[in-house]
Amino acid sequence: MKRIFNTLFLLSLIALSSCSEFLGDNVDPNRATSATPELVLPNALTRTASxxxxxxxxxxxxxxxxxxxxxxxxxxxxxxxxFTTGSYAGTWESTYDDLNNYQYIEESTADFPELGYYNAVAKVMKVYDFQMLVDVFGDLPYTEGLQGSANVTPGYDDQVSIYQDFVAQLDAAIDVFANSTVAQPMGNGDVMFGGDVDEWAKFANTLKLRVLIRLASSDEGNSFATSALASIDTGIGFLEEDAMVNPGYIASSGKQNPYWETYHTNASGSLSGSGRSAIPSTYVYSFYNGNKILDQGRGAAVYREFPTGTPRGQLGNLTDNPAALSNQTSWYVGEGTGVNASNTIGLLKSRTAGVPMMLAAESYLLQAEAYMKGYISGDDAAAFEEGVIASYRYLYKEASGEVRAGMDPVADFETYKADNPDNYLVVYDLAATDEERLEAIITQKYIALNFIHGQEAWAEFRRTAYPAIVNGSSVASETFASILSTSTRADKLPVRFLYPDTEFQLNPNNVPTGMDQFVNTIFWQGQ
Structure with missing residues (x-):
């Protein structure tokens, strides 16, 4: 059973190592008995992308x-x-499995300064994975987790203390990226930044900014966060380009871009089930079609046949809808079907496109909030506009990573403002209060993260209550809450996942009990 201790693979390596001392040199040269950080890292990053x-x-x-x-x-x-304790058990187990990869890298490089970059990357990616877990489950096995057979019933750490330790881990990693004089280049083992440690430092600093902004939103973490924000190293910089993982995706089963595999077609060209059963909601579409905001550029890049074909019969009605079931996915805007689908712009760019781990758009919009709230010094209006332009730029890129010839993100952003001249969600200078400015920042983040990082959009909604919804409304453009919701909350939404049944079976004395998906909020969430 998969759990939070080391994989059987790594345990077998230890066993094989011990046996070799007893058996001498009787070793099968065709069977691997060890794994190096250089080999584990690309696999770990690829699993994180999935x-x-x-x-x-x-x-x-x-x-x-x-x-x-x-x-x-x-x-x-x-x-x-x-939800039940089985609803997201796979998410829990898969994330801890991936964390074990990074734990192995971190432990196996700890005494080798020449492998310092691998050690630092492992620290950063453990924060990346653990944050996704905290943001949906809350308290976690953290300091006692990932210890393998040494502790199979680890205690749970308080989520605020976990978040605070994230900062220490990221600081340690940034120091290595910025200052190590002995660490050897990672090269091809780094399938995210190609060994560029300056980009890794910026990624870690941006992740740190995300962590601290959420900490600052809570009573328990505010003092710690505001102090840490005041001393954040802006000289390191923040992400200015999209952080993408691409191990060399190919048109082969299980080796395609995972978004394409899930929502477009498999390697043989058969339309995926999720690409038919999942369709755009009316609520999110209203940020493109003029109901809330008119967004001609990004609308055409995100939704097939925008604006005439997608809305009718494609937006989440619960009656029989043959057109939505038989046509190809709404998020593919290119030409061709099946194996003949072309490389294109938008969200589903190709089978071989990289997977975004963090968008430059999110980086700029995090900065905008930090500047607006006075956490760090900077121009929030400029960062806001750069964030929206970066969103256009990501969508206008083809699988090659280059913006398609003839497409202009800056010019289309100017059109966007001209099409919405009185809307402060688009024209930032029209926002008259800090609350309106925050709403504009988070709403644009919601748009930028559409279909890419739903987990971040959900976290930001729970933290800020933006984008705004009308509680209890049955109008599809006014709320994204399901009309079949059983939630007891005014907004009719859940606030968390439930701990998996495996924890209740195997770690019953430590797993928090009595959790309710409509009551027990994550620490940074407003009520």
């Missing part, structure tokens, strides 16, 4: 990026939010 897709899919249903197409069954807990 995890990010998984978290996005789970949260995307909740935060209104996707809805259930009419005619599809089997989505009971998704549309009612009546």
């Amino acid at each position: 995890l990010t897709r998984s978290f996005n899919t789970s949260a995307g249903w909740i935060v209104g990026y996707t809805a259930n197409a009419g005619g599809y069954g089997g989505w009971g807990s998704t549309v009612t939010y009546n």
Whole structure:
């Protein structure tokens, strides 16, 4: 059974190592008995990319990026939010499995300064994975976790203390990236930044900014966070380019871009089930079609046949809808079908495109909030505009990573403002209060993260209550809460996942009990 201790693979390496001392040199040269950090890192990053897709899919249903197409069954807990301890057990187990990879890298490089970059990357990516877990489960096995057979019933750490330790881990990693004089280049082992440690430092600093902003939103973490924000090293910088993982995706089963595999077609060209059963919600579409905001550039890049073809019969009604079930996925805007689908712009760019781990758009919008609130010194209006332009730029890129010829993110942003001249959600200078400025920042983050990082959009909604919804409304453009919700909250939404049944079976004395998906909020969430 997969749990939070080291994988059987790593345990077998230890066993094999011990046996070799007893048996001498009687070793099969064709059978690997060890794994190096150089070999483990690309696999770990690739698994994290798949995890990010998984978290996005789970949260995307909740935060209104996707809805259930009419005619599809089997989505009971998704549309009612009546979660059980089995609902997200796989998410828990898969994330801890991935964390074990990074733990192995960190432990095996700890005494080798020449492998310092691998050690620092492992620290950063453990924060990345653990934050996704905290943001949906709360308290976790953290300081006693990842110890393998040395502790199979680890205690749970308080989520605020976990977040605070994230800062220490990221600081340690940034110091290595910025100052190590002996660490050897990572080269091809780094399938995210190609060994560019300056980019890793910026990524870690941006992740730190995300952590501290959430800490600052809570009573328990505010003092710690504001102090840490005041001393954040802006000289390191923050992400200015999208952080992408690409291990060399190919048109082969299980080796394609995981978003493409889930929502477009498999390697043989058969349309994926999720690409038909998951369709755009009316709520999110209203930020493109003029109901809330008119966004001609990004609308055409995100939704097939925008603006005439997608809205009708594609937006989450729960009646039988044959067109939504038989046509290709709404998020593919290119030409061709099946194996003949072309490389294109938008969200589903190609089978071989990289997976975004953090968008430059999110980086700039995090900075905008930090500047607006006075956490650090900077121009919030400029960062806001750079964030929206970066969102256009990501969508206008083809699988190669280059913006398609003839497309201009800056010019289309100017059109965006001209199409919405009186809307402070678009024209930042029109926001008259800090609350309106925050709403504009988070709303644009919601748009930028659409179908990419639903887990981040859901976290930001719970933290800020933006983008705004109308509680209790049955109008699809006014709320993304399911009409079949069983939630007891005014907004009719869940606030967390439930701990998996495996923890109640194997770690019953430590797992928190009595959790309710509508009551027990994550520490940074407002009521």
